[in-house]
Amino acid sequence: xxxxxxxxxxxxxxxxxxxxVVGVSIxxxxxxxxxxxxxxxxxxxxxxxxxYTDPGLTADNITxxxxxxxxxxNADLVDGAAHSIDxxxxxxxxxxxxxxxxxxxxxxxxxxxxxxxxxxxxLDDDATNxxxxxxxxxxxxxxxxxxxxxxxxxxxxxxxxxxxLDVSVERSPAxxxxxxxxxxxxxxxxxxxxxxxxxxxxxxxxxxDVKVERPSTAxxxxxxxxxxxxxxxxxxxxxxxxxxTGVNTSEFVFxxxxxxxxxWLRTSGAGSGFSFEDGDIITITFKDEDYSGxxxxxxxxxxxxxxxxxxxxGDFSNEIEAEVDWFNYNxxxxxxxxxxxxxxxxxxxxxxxxNVLDNVTxxxxxxxxxxxxxxxxxxxxxxxxxxxxxxxxxxxxxxxTGLKLxxxxxNIETYYDLTLHAPIVSLDKSEYYTTDTMTIxxxxxxxxxxxxxxxxxxxxxxxxxxxxxVKVKKGGVTYFNVSIYDLTAGAPVEATSGFTLKFVExxxxxxxxxxxxxISNLDVTEGHSYxxxxxxxxxxxxxxxxxxxxxxxRSVSLDRSEYPVPQxxxxxxxxxxxxxxxxxxxxxxxxxxxxxxxxxxxxxxDGTLAKKGTKTLLETNVNTGVFEGTIEVYNSTKANLYKLIxxxxxxxxxxxxxxxxxxxxxxxxxxxTLTSASIEIVPTSVAYGESLNITVIDPDSNxxxxxxxxxxxxxxxxxxxxxxxxxxxTLEETGENTGVFRAELTVGKEIxxxxxxxxxxxxxxxxxxxxxxxxxxxxxxxxxQEDTLVASFTIKxxxxxxxxxxxxxxxxxxxxxx
Numbered sequence: 001x002x003x004x005x006x007x008x009x010x011x012x013x014x015x016x017x018x019x020x021v022v023g024v025s026i027x028x029x030x031x032x033x034x035x036x037x038x039x040x041x042x043x044x045x046x047x048x049x050x051x052y053t054d055p056g057l058t059a060d061n062i063t064x065x066x067x068x069x070x071x072x073x074n075a076d077l078v079d080g081a082a083h084s085i086d087x088x089x090x091x092x093x094x095x096x097x098x099x100x101x102x103x104x105x106x107x108x109x110x111x112x113x114x115x116x117x118x119x120x121x122x123l124d125d126d127a128t129n130x131x132x133x134x135x136x137x138x139x140x141x142x143x144x145x146x147x148x149x150x151x152x153x154x155x156x157x158x159x160x161x162x163x164x165l166d167v168s169v170e171r172s173p174a175x176x177x178x179x180x181x182x183x184x185x186x187x188x189x190x191x192x193x194x195x196x197x198x199x200x201x202x203x204x205x206x207x208x209d210v211k212v213e214r215p216s217t218a219x220x221x222x223x224x225x226x227x228x229x230x231x232x233x234x235x236x237x238x239x240x241x242x243x244x245t246g247v248n249t250s251e252f253v254f255x256x257x258x259x260x261x262x263x264w265l266r267t268s269g270a271g272s273g274f275s276f277e278d279g280d281i282i283t284i285t286f287k288d289e290d291y292s293g294x295x296x297x298x299x300x301x302x303x304x305x306x307x308x309x310x311x312x313x314g315d316f317s318n319e320i321e322a323e324v325d326w327f328n329y330n331x332x333x334x335x336x337x338x339x340x341x342x343x344x345x346x347x348x349x350x351x352x353x354x355n356v357l358d359n360v361t362x363x364x365x366x367x368x369x370x371x372x373x374x375x376x377x378x379x380x381x382x383x384x385x386x387x388x389x390x391x392x393x394x395x396x397x398x399x400x401t402g403l404k405l406x407x408x409x410x411n412i413e414t415y416y417d418l419t420l421h422a423p424i425v426s427l428d429k430s431e432y433y434t435t436d437t438m439t440i441x442x443x444x445x446x447x448x449x450x451x452x453x454x455x456x457x458x459x460x461x462x463x464x465x466x467x468x469x470v471k472v473k474k475g476g477v478t479y480f481n482v483s484i485y486d487l488t489a490g491a492p493v494e495a496t497s498g499f500t501l502k503f504v505e506x507x508x509x510x511x512x513x514x515x516x517x518x519i520s521n522l523d524v525t526e527g528h529s530y531x532x533x534x535x536x537x538x539x540x541x542x543x544x545x546x547x548x549x550x551x552x553x554r555s556v557s558l559d560r561s562e563y564p565v566p567q568x569x570x571x572x573x574x575x576x577x578x579x580x581x582x583x584x585x586x587x588x589x590x591x592x593x594x595x596x597x598x599x600x601x602x603x604x605x606d607g608t609l610a611k612k613g614t615k616t617l618l619e620t621n622v623n624t625g626v627f628e629g630t631i632e633v634y635n636s637t638k639a640n641l642y643k644l645i646x647x648x649x650x651x652x653x654x655x656x657x658x659x660x661x662x663x664x665x666x667x668x669x670x671x672x673t674l675t676s677a678s679i680e681i682v683p684t685s686v687a688y689g690e691s692l693n694i695t696v697i698d699p700d701s702n703x704x705x706x707x708x709x710x711x712x713x714x715x716x717x718x719x720x721x722x723x724x725x726x727x728x729x730t731l732e733e734t735g736e737n738t739g740v741f742r743a744e745l746t747v748g749k750e751i752x753x754x755x756x757x758x759x760x761x762x763x764x765x766x767x768x769x770x771x772x773x774x775x776x777x778x779x780x781x782x783x784x785q786e787d788t789l790v791a792s793f794t795i796k797x798x799x800x801x802x803x804x805x806x807x808x809x810x811x812x813x814x815x816x817x818x
Contacts, residue, residue: 033154038195045193055100063150080125093130204229278304311416317445358387422541445511488528526551574634584625605646705737763797
């Protein structure tokens with residue numbers, strides 16, 4: 001079956017392709033006509049009729065028929081000249097709006113001779129040549145009518161009659177504060193007059209009855225009759241109409257003030273003293289003017305409660321956040337409301353006897369629409385005088401204690417202990433040198449009284465001044481005092497030079513402040529202990545931290561106590577001397593890598609000077625005070641190197657800057673010596689496939705203790721082809737600063753780095769030669785004495801054994817040879 005379908009499909013495609021080639025047009029399935037109406041009911045306005053038909057239709061107009069669904073009698077329609085639509089001489093048509101779309105308008109008798117405001121086609125009310133807008137000749141009759149596209153089966157129905165309105169409010173449950181606003185939604189097709197625009201309904205045309213039941217006293221007020229226009233006059237807010245929520249939605253919305261309703265009730269019979277109370281049930285009966293006797297009730301309950309007060313925060317870091325939960329000011333469920341100053345919610349600063357020192361009448365804003373939770377943030381700041389009341393902020397007198405914040409409404413109040421913080425002081429180090437810079441960190445949220453800025457407090461300290469209770473100020477007001485005491489000597493520290501001590505906040509509203517003191521500006525003694533003290537005027541508390549002034553410990557060290565003499569002239573044969581300097585006074589920048597210089601002298605065996613110079617060392621890391629560098633020892637003349645045998649190198653830290661070594665200056669000394677080398681091969685007899693190690697011990701070739709040095713040895717052997725081979729191989733130091741050099745070879749494999757296979761003849765001997773260029777017996781007078789060290793290993797050989805499986809065989813037997 002699948003193959004047949006596939007074949008048929010292919011044949012169909014081929015036929016269609018052939019027809020296209022020869023110019024035969026292929027018919028396309030036509031659009032099935034259909035009709036859409038803007039509403040299912042018509043009473044006082046217009047129906048917009050949309051006919052969807054064949055997109056290929058070119059006619060400007062198509063004929064529409066309108067008739068009674070039950071009797072099939074033509075509807076009583078007229079054109080603009082009152083011609084009766086008879087579908088012969090006078091026709092109702094739809095006009096082309098777009099490809100395959102035609103538009104027409106049918107109006108109720110109530111809007112006869114008027115037109116929709118924004119029609120989609122040019123209107124023509126003359127039915128002589130076909131009118132695309134016609135009207136019922138008489139009012140709604142309750143009948144169902146059919147609109148049909150003549151000559152097709154496309155049709156739609158509508159009822160020519162009024163629809164009962166429906167009314168709803170936006171809250172569920174429908175509880176409202178006494179003077180809240182109610183969003184009424186009236187759904188009524190009868191008000192949807194023009195399907196091409198947003199309609200508006202005059203509130204004065206909508207009649208209602210209003211009744212108020214008061215369960216608390218079993219009283220009933222009303223019902224009283226009026227119009228929405230009278231009850232909700234808008235009080236200058238332009239509230240005269242209910243607006244449709246959108247084009248052709250039939251939903252009309254208006255916002256009614258319960259304060260307006262309350263005022264209307266007073267003049268309508270409830271009495272001049274009437275006002276809404278908690279629990280009142282308001283019933284508003286909407287009367288359908290088009291449907292005699294039909295009505296809709298909307299029930300609203302008044303809810304009136306006392307506020308709940310709370311203070312969430314109350315310190316200088318977070319300011320004061322007041323929170324009020326009060327349904328009575330949740331006036332608009334669809335918008336953010338405010339509690340105004342007229343509500344008289346007061347934020348007060350009170351002392352321990354509850355005397356009011358400062359107060360602010362708050363404006364609070366709802367946290368979001370319909371939450372009934374309102375908040376206010378009030379600035380908390382310091383003052384040296386009497387607080388200025390009602391200035392929008394709470395001012396706290398410096399030095400006050402036992403203060404509280406009070407949030408108050410009438411007899412309802414809540415308290416919050418004003419949080420003041422003891423200062424927390426810390427230092428970047430516990431020990432300092434006299435050349436260091438001390439960084440002080442002060443954590444004190446009470447000093448953060450302006451959340452929008454980086455705050456700063458400072459003091460000017462003169463030379464010779466005792467640093468005891470130094471006043472640190474902002475804006476001329478002292479907020480805290482700073483003292484530095486020598487605990488060992490039992491006295492305050494004096495300033496040797498004038499400087500400014502400035503505490504700057506690390507960021508907006510952090511409450512964390514830092515300051516720096518150059519210790520060289522203080523009269524301090526190495527080895528003494530000290531205390532930094534901050535006396536806080538805001539909280540009355542004290543913060544302290546101790547530190548020690550360290551004595552300078554300077555030292556110079558070398559990586560070795562003995563160095564070999566360079567084996568030949570030139571920088572490539574240099575011996576490297578690694579120097580470490582510990583000099584805390586050279587650590588001038590705690591956040592950068594510093595440098596420091598050392599002096600050195602290279603002396604010959606007889607005390608004469610070979611070289612003298614200065615070397616710059618770099619700090620090992622930031623803020624270590626430890627410096628490292630390398631001095632390279634070499635000479636361009638080989639004869640001069642002989643004199644170093646038995647000589648020495650001296651490295652020192654030049655404290656006085658005179659370039660000569662003094663007794664009190666840290667130094668290090670190492671001597672230049674020579675030793676004789678040795679060579680060893682293990683094992684000394686190997687077979688093909690086996691490995692051996694060549695080891696040379698030569699401290700003189702260990703020229704750099706921080707890296708693995710290398711030396712060369714030469715092999716000599718006759719290979720299996722009878723050729724003489726003498727490759728040079730490299731031995732690497734087994735580790736840093738060992739002076740032991742080694743290489744591993746495998747017989748039958750390539751010698752690393754040579755491209756030559758180690759394939760000596762079996763039973764032959766392989767020689768390994770190393771030239772020691774600086775024998776230990778060398779002296780300045782003899783110069784460098786050399787010797788070639790030789791070691792060897794042999795290649796194992798083996799004799800084969802031949803056997804047969806038998807001693808005797810027949811003429812046709814097989815022999816097995818092993």
